[in-house]
Amino acid sequence: MAEKTARERVLALFAGERQHPTPVFSGMGSVTIHGIRETGVPFARTHADAAAMAQAAESSWRLFGYEAVVVPFDLGIEAEALGRELNFYDGRGEDILYPTVRNKQEAKSENLQVPDDLESRGRIPLVAEAIRRVREMVGDRVAIGSYVLGPFTLAGQVLELDQLLKMSAKDPVDTGIVLERAGVVAERVAKVFHAAGADFIAVREMGAASDVLSPRMFRNLIQPHLRRLFAALNFPTVLHICGTTQNIVGLMAESGATAISVDQKNDMAATRATLGPDVLVFGNLDPYKVLVQGSPEDVREAVTRCIQAGADAVWPGCDIWPSVPAENMHAMMAAARES
Numbered sequence: 001m002a003e004k005t006a007r008e009r010v011l012a013l014f015a016g017e018r019q020h021p022t023p024v025f026s027g028m029g030s031v032t033i034h035g036i037r038e039t040g041v042p043f044a045r046t047h048a049d050a051a052a053m054a055q056a057a058e059s060s061w062r063l064f065g066y067e068a069v070v071v072p073f074d075l076g077i078e079a080e081a082l083g084r085e086l087n088f089y090d091g092r093g094e095d096i097l098y099p100t101v102r103n104k105q106e107a108k109s110e111n112l113q114v115p116d117d118l119e120s121r122g123r124i125p126l127v128a129e130a131i132r133r134v135r136e137m138v139g140d141r142v143a144i145g146s147y148v149l150g151p152f153t154l155a156g157q158v159l160e161l162d163q164l165l166k167m168s169a170k171d172p173v174d175t176g177i178v179l180e181r182a183g184v185v186a187e188r189v190a191k192v193f194h195a196a197g198a199d200f201i202a203v204r205e206m207g208a209a210s211d212v213l214s215p216r217m218f219r220n221l222i223q224p225h226l227r228r229l230f231a232a233l234n235f236p237t238v239l240h241i242c243g244t245t246q247n248i249v250g251l252m253a254e255s256g257a258t259a260i261s262v263d264q265k266n267d268m269a270a271t272r273a274t275l276g277p278d279v280l281v282f283g284n285l286d287p288y289k290v291l292v293q294g295s296p297e298d299v300r301e302a303v304t305r306c307i308q309a310g311a312d313a314v315w316p317g318c319d320i321w322p323s324v325p326a327e328n329m330h331a332m333m334a335a336a337r338e339s
Contacts, residue, residue: 006067007199010143013280013313014200014236014258022307022314024336025068027145027202027238027261029319033096034326035059043322044090047074047099050126054133061142064329068200069138070145071130072123074099075204078149078185079157081122082112096322107163109177112155114184119192128196135197143200146193150205150239151182151225158182161207168213168221179225187232200236203229203257206318209243218248223255230256238282242318246270253279263317264290272310280312285332287316292324296331303335 004012009019036043038059041052053071060066076086076099084104089097105111115121127146134144149157155178156164168175190201208222230237239257241248244265252260259280262271268284275281283306285291290302306314314336 005140006061006065006142007140010067011199011236016280018312021337021339022311023067024303024314024333025066025143025145026070026315026320027068027147027200028070028204028240028316029073030060030066030068030070030316031056031073031322032060032063032320032324032326032329033094033322034063036322042090042092042094043073043096044088044092044099047072047088048123048126050129050133053127053130054137057130058134058137060329061138063326065333066329068143068145069134070147071134072127072146075149075157076101077123077127078154078189081118081124081189082115082158082185084158101157104158104160107155107159107167107178109174109181112158112178112181114181114188118185118188124189124192128192131193131196131198144198145200145202146190146198147202147204147240148186148190148193149182150203150208150222150241151179151186151229152222153205153207154182154186155179156207165212168217172221175221179221180228183225183229187229190229190233190237194233194235200238200258201233202238202240202261204240206240206242209241210245210247211243215248215251219251223251226255226257246274249274249281259312261315265317268306268309268311281310282313282315283311283317285314285316287318287320291316291328291332292321294328296327299328299331300335303332304339307336307339 035056039052039055046052057069057071079101085102086099088099237257238259240261262283264284264286
């Protein structure tokens, strides 16, 4: 029997078939300086260049065997499409600086509207073009992933976050309107990226960690909109929340996502014990202290711990920082193959 391709392994995992060796991939940023340099385009300009974006993203698979190619690289796609201006930090040479939103607005529902032509606004068409280019490059050999922001996190990119947090407690009705509209944006963008060729979509609800919101607020305010979003997406999805999520992983699993992803602040063994054997759980390799700052041996040990603790796929706990040493990427892949 022929060995499965990386794409076949990832899709089989999403279908509920645990894979051995454990897959190593992500639905978050995984571009590295090694691939960025190949393009000859500064990092700041890859965000607006579909060809460079596709080439840089594809290199993580080609150079290291990473089992998914993921675009885009930044978190400003939806905010820009909603009319917010981004600072791309162009002119900073090879500095790794991610775009940030310049002009957030007052946190009230009238300041987050869903345009009829959303799909054609900002860089949404450019990211879709990058996905199509990746598919032309890799064929059916490797999975393609993309991501959208969860409703709460997206709202915090468009509206003033500190005001949004206060509004969440003081005016749940208006907050609900904001999150409903943000969920519609996430749904429509996710469908564009899937139609362009993405095999799976991660929903990044980073702003809803237990460090920020109580489990009760997550259940009452965040989860209903996540449920609505995942119910509308009929393809593989992953819910990722940064930070400590140990006391909400059950609520995350009930959101309707195909899998959940947890970061390094969680105890993976405790997460697995809470959820039982049936829920797909990805995580929770430290993407900076271990993968960037650690030695190859540190990386191998961390990957082994993730797998032994019950991770169905080794996922970095957030974006891989692009300056990751090549030897650590190789160590990550080798450790999983040997597990």
